[in-house]
Amino acid sequence: MEPRALSEQETSTPSSTERAEVLARKLNTAVRDSDVKYVLELLKEGADVNSKVESGWTPLQSAVQADSEELVRLLLDRGACPHARKDNGGTAFIEAAMVGNVSILKLLLDYGLDINDHDDNGFTAFMEAAWYGKEEALEFLYSKGADVNLRRAVSEENEKLYKGGETALMDACRKGHLSIVKTLVQEMGADVNVCDNKDRNALIHVLREGCAKKRYESAVSIARFLLDPGGIDVNSKDECGKTPLILAVEMQSADLVEALLEKGEIDIDDADEEGNTALMVAVEKDDYNIAKLLCEKGARTDVGNLIAVANRNRAHNMARLLRQYHARVPETFEDWEPNSKRWRDQLKKLYQIYRPMIGKLKTFQYIQQRIQNTSQGGIYLGLYGGTEVAVRICRSTEGDKEKMFFEKCGNCERLLKLFQFEKARGYMYLCFPLWEKNLEEHLQESEETVDYKDPLKMIFQAVRELHSLGFAHQDLHPRNFLIDLGEKIYLADFDNKRVLIEGKNELVNSDLEALGRLVLYVLTRGSKPLQQVSTKDLAAGSPDYNEALDLVISLGARDDRGLEGLSKHPYFWSRQTFKFLKSIWNKIKDLQNRQAIFQAPNVTQSFPYPSWTKEVDPVVLKIMSKPVKGMSYEYKDDVTELLRFIRNMDEHPNRRITNKIGDHAEYFFRLFPELTMYVYNSLRQQPKYSHFVDIQDTSL
Structure with missing residues (x-):
């Protein structure tokens, strides 16, 4: 059998596009290998210095990743674009922060880059330096004006899913970089209480990571650092409603549990979305030392079936401890149906789970119970003595001022009123009648x-x-x-x-x-x-x-x-509008010069229907002009005559006219839509006649 002959396509030379793609791949590979000589050869052969390969990587970005300042300079000299972005929006400058090369950062910054520029996931160079623990790069970027407390910007769609909002401090906490955390807080003024879009502060981030064994030691060190100076919110929660205390128990760090309990403002009986308190978690994990510490500090033992959990774990010492602190079977809740339709599921969840009561108020300050965001904090669902309420939580001093304002609103019909309030641990809980939606939501849902x-x-x-x-x-x-x-x-x-x-x-x-x-x-x-x-x-x-x-x-x-x-x-005015037009003729009919009212200097608008008799149905006009007591009447083309026509036709109904045009009011408003405002404004602009436009009851 003779060998198969090659096709024309197989024997033809590569197209210019194919050649450019081959050169681009070779150039990126050479850059990543830091092969300067080969890079120069490829550029001489015509390789595009701004070409992109998989995921949108350019040679310049690859040179930065390879930590080669020599190649970065070479490519920039040959026209490489420092503003080019990968498919994820990342730039060479952001990449340089990951590598931590300050010289390259300086070099790229000279090309007019925005130091707070971010990729599609919201990461800035400063955040990447914190994430990867590049302290020298972090300090350089800070010296050049990087925003320390900038929150991760994400798309509107992701923001609705509560993604994004993290800061460089949170990134350093998650990755366990203690020295970076200290630098950010002590030297750069990072705000420890900024929260991401899931309401998690830096302490929550570090404790969540600490549950993994490889992060345990660094998490304990960072958490202790954040707790030592005070000021950090120890009642913040993660997206599952877990407090720092619950997370510290999950980590099984007795030291952190003790350090958190030393903070007077902590709520030892706070629970997560499943109703689990710190003590319940300690019993579940059979951590006797932490359970004993919590019991000694006054944790409630009548929440959750603690004895049953201890027995299931065959933890006899734990069961003995719990009985010593009067553990008992918890109460059960009867089925309950809320009034609210929109918030039904969240309210039923709130009703069923355990929550420490604040006076007569039961509420849960976490993301799934939040119904509105404000610049002053979130608004949360609550039950006040069984009544469904919306709860705003603020510091007591601010709450006192707000309470004084709402007391002034007591006699107002359309201002939101204060239903009740509670105070606890330096906070004011302002309770309002629960609403279903706001006007923006209502209009967007209206079809x-x-x-x-x-x-x-x-x-x-x-x-x-x-x-x-x-x-x-x-x-x-x-x-x-x-x-x-x-x-x-x-x-x-x-x-x-x-x-x-x-x-x-x-x-x-x-x-x-x-x-x-x-x-x-x-x-x-x-x-x-x-x-x-x-x-x-x-x-x-x-x-x-x-x-x-x-x-x-x-x-x-x-x-x-x-x-x-x-x-x-x-x-x-609604239905009063037609009555108004009819009434004007009765008010002006005895005036000697009626038309002069609408021709006064104060009247700025000209009559919009100077030929109105030609616009009215001719049959209707003829019927209305028929002889009365042997005399016919010819209507003139001015506003007073039109008002007279409207009044006469409605006051002296005629079946033929009604059959012809239907409802009189609808007919005239359709035919003369500008008439009402012309008459109203013409009279209102004249002090002598402005009282003619007074309509007392606009609801009719």
Whole structure:
């Protein structure tokens, strides 16, 4: 059999693209091997100095990883881009921090790089230096302005999953770099109480790692260092609700347990999401010494079936110890159904698990029980004497000030009220009636177009009530308007941004402008972020479009009516609007020069329907112009005549007209959508006739 002939493709020379890829792979390999001579040869052959291989690595990044300053300089001289990123967003500068080469960091920094730049996972060069224990690089980056307390930035999607938010200090704690931790805290001022997106501080991070044997010794040393100066929050929790004390028991470190118990503010009976206390964990692990220490310090023995666990472990000494401290079978809970629909599962969990009571309050300050984030801390679910509440936890001094403010809100209908409060261990627990969602969530969940007059009335009332107490809100964001099961709206200020007005009208005007944006946000169903929405987003031709537009413009124009007057704006009139138009003719019909009212110098808008008789259905116009008592009437094309026409047609109903056009009010609003605001503003702008526009009851 003759040998197979090679195909044309097999005998052809490589394409330019294939050759470039081959050169790129060879160049990266040569760089990683630190083969300077071969690198120069490949560049001479035409290898692209900025080519990328697997995972987006460039020759410059490979040179940094190889810790070759010579190659880094060579590649930069040949045009290598220091800003190039790998597939994960990493740069040569961030890579240099991992390697810890200060000379390369200096060299790259001269190319105008942002020292706090991060990759797609939020890691900065400073964080990487802490993670890999590169102390010299860490100190250099700090000297050049690296942000010590910068939290790991992640995508919005990952943030919703509570990922990210870690700091360089947390990274050093997790990797067991004691000297780095000391440098960060003592020399660079790292904040030991910054929390990641799972509410874990540095102490939680180190103790979680300490449960692994290889990290045990370093974890104990770092935890002791963090505890020694004081000031670190020893009641912080991980995402499973475990406190530092519970984690120290899991590590089976009696020294750390004792050190934590020396902190007076610690809650020895705090429990995790499964209801396990530190003593329950010690009994489960059959750690007699730690269990004895906890019992001596007053840990409750009537929580969890401790004797049964000790017997299961055949731990007779443990069982004897527990009986000595009066251990008994715990109480069981009857089934219970909460009122809240949204928070049902979390509330049932809270009801069923053990939690140390704070007076009459049962709450759990951990991520799965948190219902809202604020700049002042989280808001958590709670049960106060069996009533479902939202709990804000703050220091007692701050809590006293907040309590004083909420006492002023007692007679207000639309401001969030304080339900009850408790004090314990220097903290104030402020309890509020539980809400189902905030306005932002409500609008995002709404699928149908609805009339938002009632919600906006409640919003206006809430702002009016706050102003009447002498405060401007300064943060009228939809998340601060809370909606309960009955769809009632209440205004909250958990970020504590309110300020005393004290005669400063600019503060009131600022609230009114913000309220205008909020109205637009509501009317457009939250289709755009609050700060991006504009009047252009209002759907022209939609019901009440002209009234809504005028209301928003008035709110932003420092209108002399103020919030009290604007709360009676035509937008809120509902069914009163047609009655208003009918009533105006009755109020002006006996005036000698009726048309002059709408032609006064104060009236800035011209009549929008100068040929209205041609827009009305000709059959209807003919019927309304028929002889009365032997005389016919010809309507003129001016506003007063249109008002007369509207009044006459409604006051003297005609079946033929009704069959022709249907509901009179709907017909006129569809035909003359700008009429209401034209009449209203024309009269309002004239002191002599402004009282004509007063509508007392806007709810009808």
